[in-house]
Amino acid sequence: MAAKRGTDEMRDRVVLGEFGVHNVHTTDFPGNYPGYEDAWDRRRFEEAFRVDIIREEEGALEFDMVGIDAAIANAFRRILLAEVPTMAVEKVFVYNNTSIVQDEILAHRLGLIPIRADPRLFEYRNQGDEEGTEIDTLQFQLKIKCSRNPQAAKESSDPNELYFNHKVYSKHMTWVPLGNQTDLFPDADFRPVHDDILIALLRPGQEIDVLMHCVKGIGKDHAKFSPVATASYRLLPDITLLQPIEDEAAEMLQKCFSPGVIEIQNIKGKKVARVANARLDTFSREVFRHEGLKNLVRLARVRNHYICLCSQSWQPRCSDICLSLQRARVSSETATIPLLSASVKYFPAHCM
Amino acid sequence: MLGVVVGAAMAEEGERKAALETVQADGTDGNCVTFVLHDEDHTLGNSLRYMVMKNPDVEFCGYCITHPSESKINFRIQTRGGLPAVEPFRKGLNDLMGVCQHVLNTFEQHSREDKPKPVSPVTGRQAELSHCLPWLRPAGCLVCTQK
Numbered sequence: 404m405a406a407k408r409g410t411d412e413m414r415d416r417v418v419l420g421e422f423g424v425h426n427v428h429t430t431d432f433p434g435n436y437p438g439y440e441d442a443w444d445r446r447r448f449e450e451a452f453r454v455d456i457i458r459e460e461e462g463a464l465e466f467d468m469v470g471i472d473a474a475i476a477n478a479f480r481r482i483l484l485a486e487v488p489t490m491a492v493e494k495v496f497v498y499n500n501t502s503i504v505q506d507e508i509l510a511h512r513l514g515l516i517p518i519r520a521d522p523r524l525f526e527y528r529n530q531g532d533e534e535g536t537e538i539d540t541l542q543f544q545l546k547i548k549c550s551r552n553p554q555a556a557k558e559s560s561d562p563n564e565l566y567f568n569h570k571v572y573s574k575h576m577t578w579v580p581l582g583n584q585t586d587l588f589p590d591a592d593f594r595p596v597h598d599d600i601l602i603a604l605l606r607p608g609q610e611i612d613v614l615m616h617c618v619k620g621i622g623k624d625h626a627k628f629s630p631v632a633t634a635s636y637r638l639l640p641d642i643t644l645l646q647p648i649e650d651e652a653a654e655m656l657q658k659c660f661s662p663g664v665i666e667i668q669n670i671k672g673k674k675v676a677r678v679a680n681a682r683l684d685t686f687s688r689e690v691f692r693h694e695g696l697k698n699l700v701r702l703a704r705v706r707n708h709y710i711c712l713c714s715q716s717w718q719p720r721c722s723d724i725c726l727s728l729q730r731a732r733v734s735s736e737t738a739t740i741p742l743l744s745a746s747v748k749y750f751p752a753h754c755m
Numbered sequence: 756m757l758g759v760v761v762g763a764a765m766a767e768e769g770e771r772k773a774a775l776e777t778v779q780a781d782g783t784d785g786n787c788v789t790f791v792l793h794d795e796d797h798t799l800g801n802s803l804r805y806m807v808m809k810n811p812d813v814e815f816c817g818y819c820i821t822h823p824s825e826s827k828i829n830f831r832i833q834t835r836g837g838l839p840a841v842e843p844f845r846k847g848l849n850d851l852m853g854v855c856q857h858v859l860n861t862f863e864q865h866s867r868e869d870k871p872k873p874v875s876p877v878t879g880r881q882a883e884l885s886h887c888l889p890w891l892r893p894a895g896c897l898v899c900t901q902k
Contacts, residue, residue: 433811443809443850445857454861466865468858474805475854481798729859 410436416641416703421691429472429706463714467639469707476636476709482730483634483713485622488527490520490541492615492627499612502571504603509611512603513545514627516573517596517715518617524588528618537582541593541617544579547571549605569605574598579614632715638704640681646699648676656700659690682710777841785839787815790830796820800828806854807847812838 412418414436418425433441451470458465468476495510502509520541528539547568555565562569573595580588603611622629642664648656653676657665666679691697776791792799800818807816815833832840 429805432808441809442811443806445850445853448854449857452857452861454858454865456865459866471854471858472805474801475851475858478798478802479858481796486798729855 410439412703414439415706417638417706419686419688419702419704421688421697426706429474457710463712465710465712468709468711471707471709473706476711480634480636480711483631484629486730487630488522488619488621489628489630490518490522490525490617490619491625492516492518492543493618493620494535494616496614496616497612498614499610502603502605502609502611509603509613513613513615514625516576516600516602518543518593519596520591520593520617522619525619527620535581535616535618537584537587539618540581541584542579542581543576543593543615543617544613545571545576545602545615546612547575547605548610549607551607566605566607570601571603571605571611572598573600573602575602576615631713634711634713636709636711638706639708639710640684640686641703641705642678642681642684643701643703644676644678644699645701648696648699649673652676652695652699655693656690656696659687659693659696660684661687784837785841786837787831787833788840788844790832790844792828792830794826795828796826800830803830803847803851806850807832807843809850810843810846812836813843816843 413426414431417427430436431439431441435441448470453467453469455467455469456464457467492510492514495506495513497506497510500506500509504512518541525541526539528535532539549566549568552565552567559565576595578591578593584591605611620628642660650673653665653667653674656676657667659665661684663680664678664684666677667674668677669675686702688702690700690702774793776793778789778791779785780787797820800820804816804818807813812834813832814835815831818828818830820828830844832843834840834843
């Protein structure tokens with residue numbers, strides 16, 4: 404019984420020791436553990452797998468995936484970062500730039516501004532196509548000139564009073580429809596995601612007049628195309644108290660963990676510690692610094708429970724995830740197709 | 756030198772480079788094959804390795820990225836019992852497709868349902884869930900035994 408519990412722990416938990424981490428790698432492959440059925444069973448996976456969406460806001464999506472392995476969870480994370488397409492400024496046509504910001508620096512900054520445009524409405528631009536058509540390009544214009552405020556007080560030194568339009572924000576970018584885009588997207592509101600991104604500072608007489616072409620791209624090509632600020636995951640923490648911890652030790656234990664993790668209950672007049680919500684803990688390992696407590700607690704993580712967090716970008720994040728999952732499917736399909744339709748040709752062997 | 760038999764499966768006829776090549780040493784009968792996948796990296800490599808390792812007929816499965824500047828992986832499969840290595844490769848790809856499809860379905864299903872109630876930061880509905888589900892209950896856990 405104890406042996407089975409130990410094996411279960413090896414299979415299900417990543418244990419955080421004082422100086423190292425144990426049972427890190429996935430070991431539940433067929434043949435490793437006698438008596439366990441580890442071969443891939445689709446039905447067993449589908450029964451055990453579940454997704455819980457914890458929080459879905461404008462700037463962040465937090466969800467749990469339970470019953471999946473690190474290899475696949477990581478594949479989703481990598482695809483979210485690098486292979487989900489978005490629209491971003493690629494070409495900047497500078498008609499006039501008398502500001503202090505150099506042309507190429509300005510163009511670089513404009514490229515990094517996230518654009519509120521559904522990439523599924525656009526095609527990828529063909530290789531070598533310089534002009535851009537209405538099906539693959541979104542055009543924006545930034546035309547702004549700074550001037551002096553004649554009504555400003557004589558002694559004032561506040562630029563907000565002295566000048567008009569001295570700060571160029573992303574809200575000054577306006578959409579210029581190409582071709583038949585006004586008909587194709589009658590209700591569309593293409594603009595940068597945030598209105599308050601400062602692009603440049605101007606002084607009277609300086610002017611910026613640029614035209615920008617946005618194209619569809621993926622993060623692998625350039626980080627500006629990445630739809631998420633970041634996508635990350637962590638494993639669900641699992642804190643076990645190996646013995647009852649009471650009174651002063653209980654209070655010290657509560658201070659060792661993040662607030663809300665350890666709860667102190669009053670049982671028959673004694674204060675007893677209880678793990679209330681291990682999920683909140685950030686595992687600072689503070690408990691290992693206390694000689695009296697370090698052997699009474701086991702810190703571990705549940706190996707197949709992933710708390711995933713995607714932040715930034717305007718797109719309803721769920722659709723990003725769905726896109727990334729579809730991409731994962733497509734990529735394995737693309738690899739399968741040549742194999743399945745194979746005439747795998749064998750060439751005569753030749754020495755290297 | 757080792758004679759090597761190289762097979763290539765084209766993604767499209769003509770100009771497109773092969774997406775997949777196989778390399779197999781002379782004298783073996785298809786048990787151990789290295790698949791060279793172009794334009795791929797850890798994203799497909801690691802997840803496919805996991806799915807192929809879950810196959811009981813596979814004796815060895817591993818992948819490596821030959822050079823970080825080239826986006827190409829060498830994916831090697833060795834089977835036991837005379838099964839051609841292409842079979843677990845094919846099965847692994849199909850299984851991976853199945854996993855992604857199921858995760859996609861589950862996700863879409865959840866995003867269509869009502870928004871879940873917020874989790875209380877102190878008592879935490881999630882914590883209770885993870886302690887009470889049988890396959891997640893840790894051994895010797897005082898939370899569960901103290902009901």
